[in-house]
Structure formats: C-alpha cells, structure tokens
Amino acid sequence: MNYRPYMLLAELTYRCPLHCPYCSNPVAFPGGRELSTAEWRRVAGEASRLGVLQAGFSGGEPLQRADLPELVGAFRAAGLYTNLITSAVGLTRKRAEELRDAGLDNIQISFQSDEEALANGIAGTAAHQTKLRAARMVRDLGFPLTVNVVLHRGNIARVAEIISLAENLGAERLELANTQYYGWAFQNRAALLPTRAQIARAAQIVGEQQNLLLGKMKILFVTPDYYSDRPKPCMNGWGARFLTVNPVGDVLPCPTASSIKDLRFDNVREHPLAWIWSESEAFNRFRGTAWMPLPCAECPQREIDFGGCRCQAALIAGDPTVTDPACSLSPYRGKLTTFVESIQSAGETDPFFGAENSNISFRQNPGV
Amino acid sequence: MNAQSRPALARGVRLWIDPITGGPVLLFPEGVLPLDDTTHDIVSRCSGQATVEGIVTSLAEEYEADCAILLNDVCECLAELREEMLITLSP
Numbered sequence: 001m002n003y004r005p006y007m008l009l010a011e012l013t014y015r016c017p018l019h020c021p022y023c024s025n026p027v028a029f030p031g032g033r034e035l036s037t038a039e040w041r042r043v044a045g046e047a048s049r050l051g052v053l054q055a056g057f058s059g060g061e062p063l064q065r066a067d068l069p070e071l072v073g074a075f076r077a078a079g080l081y082t083n084l085i086t087s088a089v090g091l092t093r094k095r096a097e098e099l100r101d102a103g104l105d106n107i108q109i110s111f112q113s114d115e116e117a118l119a120n121g122i123a124g125t126a127a128h129q130t131k132l133r134a135a136r137m138v139r140d141l142g143f144p145l146t147v148n149v150v151l152h153r154g155n156i157a158r159v160a161e162i163i164s165l166a167e168n169l170g171a172e173r174l175e176l177a178n179t180q181y182y183g184w185a186f187q188n189r190a191a192l193l194p195t196r197a198q199i200a201r202a203a204q205i206v207g208e209q210q211n212l213l214l215g216k217m218k219i220l221f222v223t224p225d226y227y228s229d230r231p232k233p234c235m236n237g238w239g240a241r242f243l244t245v246n247p248v249g250d251v252l253p254c255p256t257a258s259s260i261k262d263l264r265f266d267n268v269r270e271h272p273l274a275w276i277w278s279e280s281e282a283f284n285r286f287r288g289t290a291w292m293p294l295p296c297a298e299c300p301q302r303e304i305d306f307g308g309c310r311c312q313a314a315l316i317a318g319d320p321t322v323t324d325p326a327c328s329l330s331p332y333r334g335k336l337t338t339f340v341e342s343i344q345s346a347g348e349t350d351p352f353f354g355a356e357n358s359n360i361s362f363r364q365n366p367g368v
Numbered sequence: 369m370n371a372q373s374r375p376a377l378a379r380g381v382r383l384w385i386d387p388i389t390g391g392p393v394l395l396f397p398e399g400v401l402p403l404d405d406t407t408h409d410i411v412s413r414c415s416g417q418a419t420v421e422g423i424v425t426s427l428a429e430e431y432e433a434d435c436a437i438l439l440n441d442v443c444e445c446l447a448e449l450r451e452e453m454l455i456t457l458s459p
Contacts (some may be wrong), residue, residue, distance in 0.1 A: 006397070053384070053386065053393065079384075081395040106397040144379040235398055
C-alpha cells in the first residue's frame with residue numbers, strides 16, 4: 001500500500017446558515033482563528049506538491065468566506081480539481097460568475113428533501129426555494145451539478161421524488177447519502193435511522209432508477225453500515241488517500257476524526273502538510289494493518305475494509321483501537337444491533353422536524 | 369450506443385496528467401481514475417466530433433489491429449465510462 005493523498009477537504013469555516021441535525025461538523029467546535037487567505041494559499045501549494053489532485057471546499061458553509069473565489073483560484077492554479085460543497089445559501093449569480101472565472105470545476109448543492117416544508121424543517125431554516133433558484137442558475141452558467149441529499153427516516157420515503165428533482169435540475173450526479181452516525185447525527189440517531197424495510201424499499205427504487213437514468217445521471221447510494229454485516233472501508237484506509245484541513249488549520253485523516261478523544265492533530269500553522277501526512281502521530285496511528293487487534297488482524301478482509309471506521313469504534317465501543325462494531329465479528333456488534341432493533345419496533349412514523357421537537361438537537365453555530 | 373454515436377468527456381470531467389506518476393487520469397467530482405494506455409487512447413479521442421466508428425478506425429491504424437475486434441473493446445470501455453458519467457454520447 002502506498003500512502004498518497006488524492007483528495008483534500010478544505011473546511012473553510014464552521015459558520016453556516018443551516019442547522020441540519022445530521023451535520024458532520026464536531027458537536028464541540030475547536031477553538032482558534034480561521035485560516036487566512038494567505039494561509040490557505042500556502043496550503044494549496046503544499047497540497048499540490050504532495051500529489052493531491054482534488055480539493056473539496058466545504059464547511060460549515062464555504063460561501064460564508066468572502067475570499068472563496070480567490071481560494072478556488074489558488075487551488076485551481078496549483079492544478080487541483082475544485083469542487084464546491086454548498087447549501088447554495090449565498091450563491092448569487094455574481095458570486096457564481098466569480099467562481100466560474102476562478103476555474104471552479106463542479107458545484108455540489110445539498111437539498112434536504114424535494115418537498116419544501118419538510119426540507120425547510122430539516123434545515124431549520126427556509127432555504128429550499130433559494131436552493132432551487134441557485135441550482136437552476138448554476139446550470140444556466142454551464143456548471144456541472146451534483147445534488148446531494150442526506151437520507152434519514154424523515155425523508156427516505158420520498159426517494160423517488162428526490163431522484164425526479166435532481167433529474168429535473170439536470171444534475172450529472174445525485175448522491176443519496178445515508179446519514180452517517182457521528183457528531184450531530186449520532187446525538188439524533190434515534191430520530192434519524194430508517195427502518196430496515198424503508199432502506200430495502202429505497203434501495204429497490206434507486207436500483208430501478210439507476211438503470212433508467214444510465215448515461216444521463218449517476219446515482220450514488222450506499223446502505224447505512226448499521227444494516228450491514230461488514231464495516232465500510234472507511235476513507236479507503238486511514239491516512240491512505242484523504243485528508244481534511246479544518247477551519248482552524250488542524251489536519252485530520254477524516255472529517256470526524258476529532259471525535260476520537262485521545263488523538264492529537266497537527267496544524268498547518270506549525271508544520272508543512274507533507275510532514276503532517278507522513279510523520280504526524282494522527283496520520284500514523286491507524287495506518288496499515290499493524291495496529292489491528294483480533295479479529296481484524298487475522299481477517300482475510302483486513303486489506304479490503306481496513307478494520308472499518310475508527311470513529312465508530314470510539315463512539316460505540318468507547319475504544320478507537322477495536323474492530324468497527326458494524327462488523328458482525330466485533331464483540332460490540334450487539335450494542336449496535338440492540339439499537340437497530342429498537343428502531344424497527346418504533347415503527348415508521350416520520351420524526352417531526354420542528355422547533356417544538358425536543359427530541360432533536362439542531363446544529364448550532366460556533367459561539368451560540 | 370452505436371457506431372455513429374459521438375462520445376465526449378462529460379461536463380465536469382477533466383483529462384489530466386498525474387504529476388507524481390506522469391500517467392493520465394480522469395478527474396471528476398470526488399473521483400480520480402488512473403487510465404491504462406488503451407483507455408487513454410480511447411478517451412483522448414472522445415472529442416464530441418469523432419464517431420465510435422471513427423475512433424475504432426483511428427485505433428486500428430495505430431495498433432495495426434482488426435476493426436471488428438477493436439469495436440467490441442471500444443464499446444465495452446465506453447459503456448463503462450458512460451455508466452460513471454465520465455463520458456456522454458450524442459446524438
């Protein structure tokens with residue numbers, strides 16, 4: 001295995017106008033100043049020399065950064081493919097033109113559902129119409145478009161209508177991303193996890209539409225690992241292909257790695273990216289297979305799923321060094337199964353997304 | 369897809385040289401696909417102008433190979449790329 005990063009996720013800010021209860025940001029934001037324009041420009045050069053080929057601009061909401069076009073331009077000039085991962089709130093025609101002129105390669109817009117009231121309820125703000133207008137506008141400007149919809153119990157029954165929405169917008173790609181249960185989503189998982197039957201129905205509809213829309217729109221759909229026997233090959237291996245630089249400059253092997261309490265992250269203000277990638281404690285901690293305990297250490301799947309997800313091991317088993325509890329061979333699988341079965345008996349009533357629902361915590365901004 | 373289809377790189381897909389390996393890759397949203405020599409020869413001919421038939425003829429000359437066998441390989445390769453929305457076909 002060679003360890004060479006293809007993709008850098010640039011989390012530009014934690015500020016966001018949306019409050020989605022499955023946000024992948026940390027529940028407790030790290031302190032510190034956001035990286036400056038000059039610091040991000042330096043990161044772009046370091047990433048390019050390290051062999052990174054892709055930059056994703058995320059957050060929070062990356063459009064909250066006034067210097068976004070300049071940052072896109074810096075990564076593009078360094079030769080990287082650039083993808084804006086956005087809620088589209090703040091994406092005016094003028095800003096989209098600036099981004100186009102900066103060389104932005106692709107725009108990914110999140111939708112919470114196809115249905116306005118539900119979508120706004122999930123986002124915790126009235127953003128749906130803004131998103132529709134922005135998606136049509138970026139198509140007018142000739143941008144390639146990815147539509148991303150995070151699926152959960154509140155919207156998975158609408159998967160057919162969601163596919164129609166993305167098709168009508170002319171998207172090249174639709175990511176039907178089943179919620180991953182970390183951070184905010186982990187806190188809200190009793191309200192968010194779909195039932196087994198809901199997943200099966202959605203998978204069937206997606207399969208039919210993937211065939212019908214072949215060559216027109218690519219639909220990505222991955223079953224949530226809570227319903228799987230084998231863990232997901234998280235990040236294609238720890239420190240193998242991917243790195244995240246968070247708003248304050250910490251460099252993480254995956255966007256949710258800060259949920260592992262005893263892991264210390266190095267910062268681009270103190271070390272070059274290449275050193276962090278090859279030498280830092282965080283990137284080497286779970287690299288390769290030497291760290292693996294049983295049953296992973298002797299498992300024929302160990303170079304396929306890499307022991308699964310370290311964050312999930314930390315969250316469910318309380319120990320990031322054990323086999324991912326999503327694996328049926330994990331001694332902790334029972335904890336996941338007990339939770340999953342409690343959802344089946346809860347029935348399929350949609351969670352109520354609204355301020356009155358005290359069972360759901362909506363994502364807050366730093367300092368709020 | 370038929371012999372008269374005109375394949376082109378899909379919107380948002382970039383044919384690029386990997387500066388580390390020196391080899392060709394396709395870059396697309398959240399993806400990197402390293403290309404082997406044959407796939408690169410096919411993809412670099414997907415101009416939106418050339419037909420599948422034209423691409424096969426051009427490759428047959430370069431490889432000194434039989435058109436009928438090549439047609440099958442080229443169609444298989446294009447079908448896989450199309451499934452991933454890396455190329456589109458017109459008409």
